[in-house]
Amino acid sequence: MLRATAIGLSVAVVITAGAGWWFYQHLNGNIHSVSLDGKGGTEKADAFGRTPINILVMGSDGRTSKTDCKLGGGCSATGVQTGSNADVQMVLHISADRSNATVMSIPRDTMTKVPACKDSESGQSTPGYYGQVNSALQYGPACQVDTVHRLTGIPIDHFVKLDFSGVVKMSDAVGGVSVCVSDDVYDTYSHLKLSEGTHTLKGVAALEFVRSRHGFGDGSDLGRTVSQHIFLSAMIRKFKSAGTLTDPTAVYKLADAGTKALTVDDGLGSVKKLISLADDVNKVPTDRITFATMQTAPDPADSDRVVVGPGAKSLFATIADDQSLTTGPGKKSAVASDTAKPRPTATVSTVPPSGIAVTVENGTGITGRASVIATALTGQGFGSATTTNAPSPATGTTLTYGTGQGAEARTVAKALGLPSSHLKRGSGTGLTLVVGSDWPGGSSYPGASTASPAPADTKAAVSHAHASTADQAKTCAKVSPYKTVTLDGVPMTPSQAYAAARKKPDSDA
Structure with missing residues (x-):
């Protein structure tokens, strides 16, 4: 109405x-x-x-x-x-x-x-x-x-x-x-x-x-x-x-x-x-x-x-x-x-971005990098993105996910333009994104494809x-x-x- x-x-x-x-x-x-x-x-x-x-x-x-x-x-x-x-x-x-x-x-x-x-x-x-x-x-x-x-x-x-x-x-x-x-x-x-x-x-x-x-x-x-x-x-x-x-x-x-x-x-x-x-x-x-x-x-x-x-x-x-x-x-x-x-x-993942929480760790040594990525994620509808400093400097960016959370990790990676090669399965739970020195600026991973995303399945x-x-x-x-x-x-x-x-x-x- x-x-x-x-x-x-x-x-x-x-x-x-x-x-x-x-x-x-x-x-x-x-x-x-x-x-x-x-x-x-x-x-x-x-x-x-x-x-x-x-x-x-x-x-x-x-x-x-x-x-x-x-x-x-x-x-x-x-x-x-x-x-x-x-x-x-x-x-x-x-x-x-x-x-x-x-x-x-x-x-x-x-x-x-x-x-x-x-x-x-x-x-x-x-x-x-x-x-x-x-x-x-x-x-x-x-x-x-x-x-x-x-x-x-x-x-x-x-x-x-x-x-x-x-x-x-x-x-x-x-x-x-x-x-x-x-x-x-x-x-x-x-x-x-x-x-x-x-x-x-x-x-x-x-x-x-x-x-x-x-x-x-x-x-x-x-x-x-x-x-x-x-x-x-x-x-x-x-x-x-x-x-x-x-x-x-x-x-x-x-x-x-x-x-x-x-x-x-x-x-x-x-x-x-x-x-x-x-x-x-x-x-x-x-x-x-x-x-x-x-x-x-x-x-x-x-x-x-x-x-x-x-x-x-x-x-x-x-x-x-x-x-x-x-x-x-x-x-x-x-x-x-x-x-x-x-x-x-x-059979598809039923977890929308609103149901996905990510911990973003800054491993670049550049102040504010984790906050920039976290803000980009919440701006795209993700449930939460907490920030902290990585335990040690990181040269490469990685997204680590727990058992059964591969689909969630892929959803996060797609939102950030992060290649699948940067994803790895961990022994714990949750999703942790460590931002490395290979990603010094911006909210999309450097070199991320600017092509249009693959069309969604309209029949589904x-x-x-x-x-x-x-x-x-x-x-x-x-x-x-x-x-x-x-x-x-x-x-x-x-x-x-x-x-x-x-x-x-x-x-x-």
Whole structure:
């Protein structure tokens, strides 16, 4: 919902910006922006000097106003609350040449390391901890951006945040979004109630749909990301269809509601900047916008949580390396190949840079060499890099790794341009990089290849990622066949709940 909202707002601003200086200033005044404090990493330009754009789109579960308390519930005992979690997280990637885009959802139940953070607005801080990825928003949007950057290794340039009331305002302003459900569904938690078939959802009904995690798929957050992609695809098609943005009254309503509903980073904090973003997004056709959900595996320590799974590393790499998951006309895309028939998942390293710690020792005698390399590693999303002086001077640089950590060592070596001949297996544990006199300056090993990295495996990237493209208009959200909801204390399937609650009006009634 949020990613399409940001796109829709931006498209609307393109049309409305010419309506007059007063209107322009009015919309600028609506926008609330927050600094990223230098978090998120930096994009690399392609051979033509063009850079991709990566935006973290967040849906907040905050009950920070009476309106959001009413919409989200849960305030009966506490009243209006402070703080929020990022229950929806999507990385929107727009390619450097603006020919394609990828939207990757990160399930809120993913466990990861949250770095040390301090919210510039509330002052709330943390020294860092291991927990759910969505919890980082409690320490500000910049902390959430930094956490996702470290988890995935993907540079994040911007963010867009929307709360419950913002979703309602935006869906009302756009005039509703058409979605299809595969069966009767009643999610007694989000309160979504719809009969089998196609419906146009506005306001609260739209919020109920995008919040429903018990109504679709397996009744978890993983199923919810798929139904959200269906909703967003429909919204994108509506924005791009003839007539949606040609009515001046509708355009004003959409732009005014959107700028009031969103919190963005300083880089998107003006109508002019949103116009530029809208122009970039509009260049991408719907059949080249790919939706995917980060692959996960069960958390060994908690069956109700997940960790980064096989294939996710390839998905992260396609985004970070600006690779398309779709192709031009007449060619078969990775998405089409994946949905055609299942394939066994290849065995790959499941440890992303955020899970790798490195000890960097300075063996050069040059002050600050270890710090330069450590900063380069953390800047690329590695979990931590501690520094110290080597026990004795070193003429050659070596990266020593413990048993079972060869894949991690290769990941570090690739990030630094260090040849594999400098890697050696040790008798201890952990990764130790000794910087020798053969590496007197810079953060990349001398003579490191400047050629483009080997392309990521796009088939592995979309395998088990529930990938789809925005042009798939006939896709229905799959109602869960499991007993994921409870009505009057009785567990039942969402379809059984629908039949048992005949007197309750449907959400789109």
